[in-house]
Amino acid sequence: MIQDLLTNKKYLFASGANTELRAQRNLNRRAVLLNGALVGNVRTEQFGVSARVYENGVYGFSSTAEYTDETVKDVLQAASENAAFLARHAGKGKGPHKAMAPNRIVTAYDLNDVEQRTYIEFIQALDGYIAQKYPDLMSRTIIATADSMEKLLCVSNGSDGHSILPRSYIYVVMTMAGADGQPVELYEVVGGGYGTFDRNYTKPEDCYAEIDKLYDRLRQKAKDGVYPEAGTKTVILGGILSGMLAHEAVGHTVEADLVIGGSVAGPCLNKRVGSDLVNLVDFAHTAFGQPTPLPLYVDDEGTAATDAVLIKDGILVGYMNNRESAERFNMVPTGNARAYLFSDEPLIRMRNTAVLPGKSKLEDMIASIDDGYYLLDTNNGQADTTGEFMFGVTFGYEIKNGKLARPLLDTTISGVAFDMLKTVDMLSDEMIWASSGMCGKKQPMPVGMGGPAVKCRVNIGGTRWRPCRRRARTRPRPTSPTPSPMSSTWTEASSASSAPCSTSSSP
Template sequence: MKKQNDFMENIRLDRNDLNFLRDMAIQQGIQYFNIRCTSGTTTLFSLLNGISKSSSSGIGKGFSVQAYTNGGWGLAVGKEFKKASIESVFNKASKLAKFSSKFSKGNYEINPTSNSKFYHEIKQKIPLLSISLDEKMRLLLEIEKDAHIDPKIVSTHINYSDGESEKISYNIFDQFIRRKESGLLLNMQVIAKQNGKQEGYFLNKGGLGGYEILLKSQKIALETAKNALELLNAKPAKPGKFDIIMDPSLSGTFVHEAFGHAAEADGVIAGESILADKMNTKIGEDIVTIVDDGTLEDQFGFTPYDDEGIKGQKNVIVKDGILVGFMHNLETASKMGVKPTGNARAMNISSSPLVRMTNMYLKPGNSTLDEMIEEVKNGLLCVGWTYGYCEITGQFMFKMAKAYLIENGEKTQVIKDAAISGLTLSVLKRISMLSKDYEMDPGHCGKEGQSISVGSGGPYTLIKDMVIGGQ
């Protein structure tokens, strides 16, 4: 049969097809520009109780030009990869930038990047294209069946998506990058019901690469179903303060939401970060080291080159409790007089690259989970994340999917999902133990209306005195 994306249009543009834009930039007084082109395909299957709710596929292509002059930025979007269309969109972006510059705070120079030409392709052990849609559907239906381990399981919902894309970017410094990306995401929700009480559980698997990711994720249904059944015996959390142990996925949510966003340099410059005046100062316990690493190939936030053409790198943000770095794009690095860190990422070509995390994690420690549980007299072992956020004051909230009560060093009753809140700078000083075990999770992060794929993780983390939103 035909493969799903054999019509994906390759982007035939090369560096020589785009360097006329550098002349246009000089003529129009544009100090910096980049053009980003993309062509890609996606496939989605959604199954409710093993029956297709929706199945779709589509292709998308387009490009955008971002221009900068005298403190003002402009972004315009086009569709056809033809010279006339690119010229026209460049002119629009140039006009928009000039308009912004009239009312901007002031000029700053964008520091040059290298003028190299790069190519990068995400490795697919089993290419998505080599597997027929029939085979993908067959496997999803098999996975769904695994959820029905008990008559109390009353409903299932699977969402599967995969996609491939080709991206090129070119900028005023004559830097040309071509990337081929591919990835897969699978999530599942299972509902269990007993005596009029219903509970649900949700799990998410995925990554960058090929079909091997789905093959590795086949136990998702069983895992989700077991959790849903367990929650039928769960009690609501009690309200108040508890010592909590966060599992690796929650530790990842914590460092991402409560800390990571405050270390993005655009927020620092805009006066919207609690870390603005904390560089080289002690902000956490000695055991706290936080890293953002775009080079982790098997993680969802892998960024070999960012959307401004900067090579992804490992950036240590907090070392032994001391704030040592921020994450940057070209603009913030230029404004702060430092090197860009490979963190300029955009949701799509219609969005400007913002300073975004890639794979952020809290470095593991030396303890075992059992040792940590023994330390807790009255607390919670919190498991799984649902979502979280942090406001610019450093007050954060994230939600656990479930928890276990810890009473006098022993794990006891299962507890329902609940919210955890704190103040970032205070909480970093209450982290008392970290486990040796460490895991990363795939996820999506939202900022200024843009959602991008990220990885986040860490060890089991013991924090004293956290406020839990119980009933």
Template sequence: MTDQTPFRPFADQLDDARALKTLRAATDGADDGELFLERRRSEALVFDDGRLRNASYDASEGFGLRAVRGETAGYAHSTDISEAALTRAAETARLAVGAGGGTLADGPAATNRRLYTDADPMADAEFPVKVETLREIDAYARGRDSRVVQVSATIAASLQEVVILRPDGTMVSDTRPMSRVNVSVIVEKDGRRESGSHGGGGRAGLAALIRPEHWKASVDEALRIALVNLEAEAAPAGQMDVVLGNGWPGILLHEAVGHGLEGDFNRKGSSAFSGLIGQQVAAKGVTVVDDGSLPDRRGSITVDDEGTPSSRTVLIEDGVLVGYMQDRQNARLMGVEATGNGRRESYAHAPMPRMTNTIMEGGDASPEEIVADLKDGIYAVGFGGGQVDITNGKFVFSCTEAYRVKDGKIGAPVKGATLIGDGPKAMKQIRAVGNDMALDPGIGNCGKAGQWVPVGVGQPTLMIGGLTVGGSQAS
């Protein structure tokens, strides 16, 4: 739920008028600022090795108060939502404003749209039902194949309630649910062990996720991946063309390109994409967007953590760089509009430009045609962790499911493949864009400057030429 006349979870702790007076005192002479109030509850159950390994329930609340002037921001936060704590925070944040002299920026546009339910996903099932579901997942996975030696399953849900008060008196609220079910299996054959995992969720309830038809599909997919890896050969090494599958492989796009298109890195000139607006930064036919307005998606936010409505922001259009993701501070300093990408992990963190759902749009080629055109390379359909250097776009990614391809024929699965390259160069070496764009199943988390937020990715099948594949055998 998002509204300009918000729900009031903090009404018994703060008086509206006095809170606004304190915020205005903190931001007098500032360019911007806000009071961010948050209440969060979360639950996670982990079933591992045939028993309930962990069951946790966490609750937290607090506020963060920010005053911004130019490139400087003062931020103070507290778990004590009281007038006394708010006054102390205002005095601290006020130090960033100094003598003042700034002109308070106009507040964000209003919205009453709803991208997701405001119902508590944790209330969709009683605790015993959740435990029994995990037990059934474990039994089903072990019964599917005698080679299964270990099963781990997780049910997690949370509800975040936020209220954002701005110095102009505008108050915006958002209630953000999140749920997820994940399954991992380990299989063994002749002393060799391999793993596979699958799952997902989004900003919706748990009810659909804990239905047998849903979690059985996740178990089947996790088992399939593990069995594929059980037969995998050592990955080749060398420079070669690579085809990326659709959906979750978009995590490579997120890391190698997405972070480099966040406004703060470009304002400071530290991104490989700095100063390139209007220039060709990718192959023709490549369009990349960040869209936080997709209903029920893990990376979606009705409003960002500054109160700006989320939006569909075109970053690269037909290969040309046309924009960056912006929070309010960086947008103001760069002379552009905020895009609804001002995000924070919690009330204890100041907002910064962050991705939501970062997507490469589909093209015209069929996936089959793209693979058939791959003469000698790797077909990568699953990814694990990765790293990127924002300043030059260099990335390293590990594949969790990949296959050797020769003369357009998919061959044996390979193990231990890593993809190495740099984002700007890789974007220009995209040779084909598939017509099968898909979003990930809802599993992404993104880290930046010590803050973690949920995100989504998506892409069609792609062919990228000349990536370096790290493996254990020379190709």
């Protein structure tokens, strides 16, 4: 646990300014088996303290990897000097943010940082199971990951906090020869979610059913997969895809900093952007009476986290804000200011963004389509501030005469979010969440996203080429400093694309 060296420095906070002090530790653990060989075995830790000062409408920020009484004072002073420097050159004549009631919000979690051996032995057991049961695979990759963020926050105005956000996951990637001999790939996140590895994974046998299901889907895809017919089609987006839509195609456009930057949502506030059935919320810590996949109780500006209602009955009703943008738009801040590392300043970020379920049964939705597609899995997606989106689809089925037909090979869908949402005419009464995602808007950030099955119209594109194949990738190290304002990687920040806007869900 991080020792509190912050609270007793409050006497140094300048009056007439907003000040935040944050000490933070990020842990990452990772083990990778490729065809039984351990090709990744890494543990990382990043720890330090930062200060941010808001004065005259601009921010000063500073951070250091040393965490002592002296360095806390040093970063506070440096942040104040930086704010003063910028205020001299570009001050906006603004006073401090609106006052918030003081509070202290603590999220307890017993962070058990297990040995590397635990990850390796667990995935070795899974690898042995797969190798023995499915010898016809061309290759198999198993990845165990765990990350956590512990934050100690002390603010001049609002809620202090001490939070821990741990996650852990196992990814299984399988490759099989397709009908023409070319490799066909599919992957799945097996178990996992909020919590440390030892709590999420107790017995390898608990993962076997999901592995068997993955193999079965891959076999269907490899042996019988077809490309969809290109064109504008009626489809059912499964919950993983509707969650991607909620986050990538809609969520980013309603982040207030991107609204200020000119996103499509700016002129759409209080206007219809979807059919009456569409509701979209960025949940903080509780949804439908249950904890969200990645619960957040206080953000890094000291705002107690509450839900941000974005679309209600098809009308765009709000944005996600930090305290500064909330004042600009005369909205109530809901705790969306989040920083990834101790050395990062808080940005407007999503927490757990979801399309809300409707009242239809999935089987009725399928039965209502004569000629369309049921799209289940995605490995990547990209969206524009105009709302134009593209998602890769890795698994799905044709729908013919109200029934599921042949499985699909890899394809893409595209559309314009606020046009596409107006075509939604059925939503299933059940939804699913995903939480292994890592959004990459300037900084990486763990996020949850989810949704029900959504019936709508999108552009679906086949490809004229041979069957697509995918696999775990070893990427060269990106050297581009190109910002990624709206990108998400499902799995690891280090693989964030250099493209201005992208989402990748490959492990």
